[in-house]
Amino acid sequence: MADRTDYQWIGPTMPPPEIEPPLKVAIVPTPDFTLMSFSCLVEYLRLAADESDFSRQVYCSWSLLAADDRPLVSSSGLAMLPTADMGNLEQYDVVVFHGGTMHSTKPVPQYVYDGIQQAVDKNLPIVGLCTGQFLLAEMGLLDGRQCAVHFSLEPLLRKHFPKVTPISDRPVVEDGRFMTCPGGLASINLGTQLVSKRCGASRAEKVLHYLMADKKSIFEGTAAQDQAFIGEHCLDRRVVNAIGIMRQRMYERCDISDIAQQVGTTKRELTRLFNRYLRVPPAEYWRGIRLSAAHWMVVNTDRSITQIAYECGFTDSSHLIRWFQKRYKLTPTALRRASISASVH
Numbered sequence: 418m419a420d421r422t423d424y425q426w427i428g429p430t431m432p433p434p435e436i437e438p439p440l441k442v443a444i445v446p447t448p449d450f451t452l453m454s455f456s457c458l459v460e461y462l463r464l465a466a467d468e469s470d471f472s473r474q475v476y477c478s479w480s481l482l483a484a485d486d487r488p489l490v491s492s493s494g495l496a497m498l499p500t501a502d503m504g505n506l507e508q509y510d511v512v513v514f515h516g517g518t519m520h521s522t523k524p525v526p527q528y529v530y531d532g533i534q535q536a537v538d539k540n541l542p543i544v545g546l547c548t549g550q551f552l553l554a555e556m557g558l559l560d561g562r563q564c565a566v567h568f569s570l571e572p573l574l575r576k577h578f579p580k581v582t583p584i585s586d587r588p589v590v591e592d593g594r595f596m597t598c599p600g601g602l603a604s605i606n607l608g609t610q611l612v613s614k615r616c617g618a619s620r621a622e623k624v625l626h627y628l629m630a631d632k633k634s635i636f637e638g639t640a641a642q643d644q645a646f647i648g649e650h651c652l653d654r655r656v657v658n659a660i661g662i663m664r665q666r667m668y669e670r671c672d673i674s675d676i677a678q679q680v681g682t683t684k685r686e687l688t689r690l691f692n693r694y695l696r697v698p699p700a701e702y703w704r705g706i707r708l709s710a711a712h713w714m715v716v717n718t719d720r721s722i723t724q725i726a727y728e729c730g731f732t733d734s735s736h737l738i739r740w741f742q743k744r745y746k747l748t749p750t751a752l753r754r755a756s757i758s759a760s761v762h
Contacts, residue, residue, distance in 0.1 A: 429471050431669055434728045436720065438466070438478040440615035443501070443509040445482045445532050447552070448523035449492040450515045454547040454600030458513070461608030464624040465616060469665045476616045480509070484528040492518045503532050511596075511611060512536045516548030519570065525552065533558070540594070546607065547600030554578040558595065565590035567599040617713035619664065619706065626661035651694045655680045659687060663703045667710060668730050673699050708744050711737060715749045716756045722749050 442462060446455065459479055464470060466477040480501040483489055488496035506512055514533060533556060536543050545553045550564050551574070560580040568585040575583060584590050588603035589610050598607040605628065613621045651657050658680045674684040676699070682690075691699045707729040714725045726737035742748050747755070 433473050433475040440477045441509045442479045443482050444513045446515040447525045449517035449521040451517050451547050452491045454604045457604035458608050464627050465612045465620045468669045506535050507539050511542040513544040513546050514549040515546045542594050545597045550597040554581050562592040563590050565597040565599050619710035623664040655682050656690050668728050715753050
């Protein structure tokens with residue numbers, strides 16, 4: 418048997434930022450939960466959490482919760498082991514209650530309902546995924562609220578919970594602190610909503626390009642939609658793929674010639690293509706992606722300017738400040754002060 422080729426050289430070349438993940442997700446499944454909904458959400462978080470698909474839990478973390486360490490069996494019969502217990506839900510930014518097949522003969526454990534009540538008592542954002550919204554409805558938490566539900570289950574929801582307004586033509590519905598999602602591929606929309614809010618549009622765009630997903634339909638209705646399509650309309654796939662690679666590498670630096678080689682062209686030709694289609698050279702476009710990410714972090718996080726410079730691929734804080742001021746007409750510190758002042762008033 419031949420030895421496996423060593424692929425380690427394509428892995429991380431720089432240490433990850435030393436930050437607390439801005440998005441920590443707890444997932445509490447019921448018996449016979451659906452794997453597709455689960456895997457779509459977790460894979461989205463995994464890709465958003467790090468550069469490329471390196472899978473380190475830097476910007477996102479996720480835990481599979483249960484009352485004990487017994488395997489959790491999905492509707493396909495495949496089982497997964499819990500990674501955490503139901504204690505200390507307050508350490509998470511959002512708690513996802515993941516349902517499964519409605520005709521399952523396995524009862525929903527009491528700890529799931531207790532977990533929902535605990536999340537309510539602690540004022541945590543709550544997600545009902547797949548059929549998880551039925552658990553919330555059973556507890557009266559969705560009375561007078563809108564709720565996303567799969568079209569095949571809308572009649573069932575209407576029959577048993579007439580105080581809930583079912584929405585079957587939207588992948589995610591947010592009403593107060595409750596979010597609902599019918600599962601399946603719509604879990605990608607859910608991931609986009611969560612990541613855009615807590616980690617910024619750049620993280621979400623990076624994932625969607627990696628997944629080769631329909632960005633327009635997924636970003637529609639989110640705060641990130643206005644930023645989602647810059648350069649995506651280009652007819653030349655080399656340009657589109659180059660943009661995708663740029664989004665995969667925020668703090669992991671590489672040269673434009675390396676990107677050109679990865680998309681099957683030369684640095685000179687890639688520069689010509691960017692100038693033709695986007696009216697800017699690739700280095701300037703890449704810097705714009707990084708500056709947009711830095712702008713979001715300045716306004717939405719309390720990270721130091723030095724930390725932001727590292728995460729956005731600038732050599733140091735002075736390098737970031739110089740380009741930031743050139744683009745936004747004020748320094749990062751001035752923008753942060755103005756943002757704080759505006760929120761206070």
